[in-house]
Structures are given as structure tokens and as C-alpha cells.
Amino acid sequence: MGEKIADQYSVxxxxxxxxxxxxxxxxxxxxxxxxxxxxIKRTVVxxxxxxxxxxxxxxxGKIVFAVDDEKIRIVLEDExxxxxxxxxxxxxxxxxxxSEIREMGFGAGMGLPNMxxxxxHLHVESEVGKGTRVEITxxxx
Amino acid sequence: MTAAEIVNKLDLQVFxxxxxxxxxxxxxxxxxxxxxxxxxxxxxxxxITLQTHKNVMAIxxxxxxxxxxxxxxxxxxxxxxxxxxxxxxxxxxxxxxAFEITGKLYELIKK
Numbered sequence: 060m061g062e063k064i065a066d067q068y069s070v071x072x073x074x075x076x077x078x079x080x081x082x083x084x085x086x087x088x089x090x091x092x093x094x095x096x097x098x099i100k101r102t103v104v105x106x107x108x109x110x111x112x113x114x115x116x117x118x119x120g121k122i123v124f125a126v127d128d129e130k131i132r133i134v135l136e137d138e139x140x141x142x143x144x145x146x147x148x149x150x151x152x153x154x155x156x157x158s159e160i161r162e163m164g165f166g167a168g169m170g171l172p173n174m175x176x177x178x179x180h181l182h183v184e185s186e187v188g189k190g191t192r193v194e195i196t197x198x199x200x
Numbered sequence: 201m202t203a204a205e206i207v208n209k210l211d212l213q214v215f216x217x218x219x220x221x222x223x224x225x226x227x228x229x230x231x232x233x234x235x236x237x238x239x240x241x242x243x244x245x246x247x248i249t250l251q252t253h254k255n256v257m258a259i260x261x262x263x264x265x266x267x268x269x270x271x272x273x274x275x276x277x278x279x280x281x282x283x284x285x286x287x288x289x290x291x292x293x294x295x296x297x298a299f300e301i302t303g304k305l306y307e308l309i310k311k
Contacts, residue, residue, distance in 0.1 A: 076279065079258030086262060103262050104238055111234075164251045169235035176239070 064088055065125045070110060072118040072139065075163070081122045082107040085133065092126060098197055101177040102131055105195045108170040109135040115160050116140060117190065131197040141187040149175060149183075201225050201309055203267040203290050206246065210304055212269065213293040215276050217284035223266040225309060230302050234259055241265060246305065248298055252276050257283035257291070265289060269305075271298045 066088065068081035085106055089099045106122070113120035117139025125132045142148045149171050156166025175181050180196040204221040207214055214221070226244035231237050232251055241247060243264040249256065252274050260268050261283075267290040270276060276284070276291050284291040294301050 076254055078255055079262060082262055083258070100243075107238055107259075107262055108235065163253055163255065164232050164234040164249075165255075167233045167235050169233065169239060173235055173239040 063125075063127050064092065065123075067124070068122045070113045070117075070120040070122060070135075070137070072114060072116070072120070072137075075114055078111050078114045079107055080110075081124075082110050085122075085124050088124070089126070089131070094126075094131070094199065098131070098199065102133070102195070102197050105174045105177040105181070105197075106133055106135075108173045109133070109193050109195065111165060112170050112191075112193075113137045113139070115156055115165055120190075126199075128199065130199055131195075133195040133197075135193045135195075136190065137192075138190045141189055141191055142183070142185040143187055145183050145185060203246070203292075206267070206305065206308065207290075207292060209308055210294065210301065215270075215284070215291040215293055216281035217267075217288055217290040219285070220267070220288035220290045223290070225266045227309065228302065228305050229265075230298055238263065248302055248305070250274055250298065252280060254279045254283055256280060257287060257289065260284075260289045261287040267292055269294060269301060271296060271301055 086103050117137035120137030123134045151172045152168040154166045154168035160166040178195045179198045182194040185191040203223045228246040229241035230248040244266050246267045247265050248269045270293045273295040
């Protein structure tokens with residue numbers, strides 16, 4: 060490959076009409092770079108879940124995307140309510156989503172577990188009342 | 201089998217995304233939970249659901265699904281249909297329940 064890419068997307072809390080836009084752009088970039096389809100698929104699942112989490116829970120956020128020869132790194136950082144208990148949030152089925160969001164078919168408590176399953180490495184840090192930072196790493200070799 | 205053949209054989213309504221009717225169908229996935237589809241559906245599958253909002257098409261596109269079938273006579277939101285046209289992923293409809301249409305689709309594509 061040899062080519063390096065770095066991009067940034069902003070995400071607005073509550074704007075479900077744009078949810079998935081950043082993930083879709085990242086997918087296009089990875090396809091253009093010729094990254095293995097199996098890795099792209101896992102990256103897309105993890106990124107989309109993180110993007111939806113910002114839309115569903117935070118006030119605003121950004122997604123920073125970078126690729127080099129060895130790895131894909133996606134950092135999702137938001138200003139929002141934060142996560143009180145990260146361990147609990149990682150449990151399948153645990154959710155703090157509102158009923159409106161659940162009616163849309165989101166908020167089933169599968170987001171973070173899906174991210175964990177699909178990312179090679181997932182790091183979550185959060186401060187209640189301030190926001191959350193999630194880092195997804197995918198190895199290319 | 202293509203999405204068009206499924207439309208004909210199961211008498212489905214085509215709401216939008218006609219340009220994608222030649223997409224090949226590899227199987228199906230039935231769910232109304234978006235993260236479930238995101239995590240478990242696969243490329244080329246037909247997604248059967250009652251959800252009608254735009255995020256359905258975002259997922260269909262990210263997962264490269266072959267088509268989406270809305271059940272129980274549900275109609276897509278306007279922006280959902282618009283995105284289906286842009287992505288060229290057919291958005292289809294039936295008055296049948298998820299149970300009925302899934303059974304018929306399974307019979308049709310298992311051969």
C-alpha cells in the first residue's frame with residue numbers, strides 16, 4: 060500500500076438522518092486503498108456502532124480516521140453524558156437509550172459488544188458529564 | 201436468483217431502487233433490531249423488517265445487502281426511498297407478515 064490517509068468527520072447528537080455518513084465515507088476510503096474486504100467489513104460494523112452511539116447519546120462528536128501500512132485507527136470522541144460504568148455498558152443487552160430510539164430499532168444494548176467483537180482492539184474511556192473517547196484499532200498484517 | 205425474480209415470484213411492491221433489481225440474492229436476514237442486522241447480516245442478503253426509517257438504507261448500504269422487504273403493508277419514509285434510489289438497493293414491500301414472507305422467500309431461494 061504505502062499510501063497514508065487521515066480524515067475527520069463531525070457528528071451531531073440526535074441527528075439520525077446523518078447517522079452512518081462517516082462510516083460510509085471511511086468504507087469508501089478503505090475500498091479505494093484496496094484493504095482486504097474481511098477487514099473492511101469488521102471496521103464498518105465497529106465504526107457504525109460508534110457513530111450511532113454518538114448520535115444516540117452525545118451532544119456532538121468527531122470521528123478521526125487514519126490508516127498507515129500497519130493499521131487502521133479510528134477515534135470516536137464526543138462531548139456528552141459519558142458512561143458511568145464501562146464494564147456494564149459492554150454487556151450485551153445493557154442500554155440507556157430512550158424509548159424513541161428503541162422504537163427505531165436502536166438501543167438494544169448490542170452496540171459496544173458489536174464493536175468489541177469486530178475490532179482487533181477497542182479502548183473506551185469516559186468521564187461522566189463530559190464525554191467519551193473510543194479507539195478502534197484494526198491490524199492490516 | 202436476482203432481486204427482480206423475487207419481486208415477480210412473491211408479488212412484491214417495488215417502492216424504489218429499481219436500478220438495483222439485478223442484484224444477486226445470496227440469502228436473507230430477518231430482524232427489526234438495527235445492531236443485530238449490522239452485526240449478523242451478510243453481503244447479498246435480503247433484509248426483512250418492519251422498520252421504515254432512513255437508517256435502514258444506511259445499514260443496507262454499509263452491509264451491501266441485495267434488497268430490503270418491508271412487511272405488514274408498511275411504506276418507507278420519503279428519505280428512505282430517496283436513499284434507496286441513490287444506493288441502488290431495492291426497497292420492496294408486502295402485505296404479508298414477516299413470518300409468511302420469510303417462509304416463502306426461504307422456499308424460493310433454498311433450491
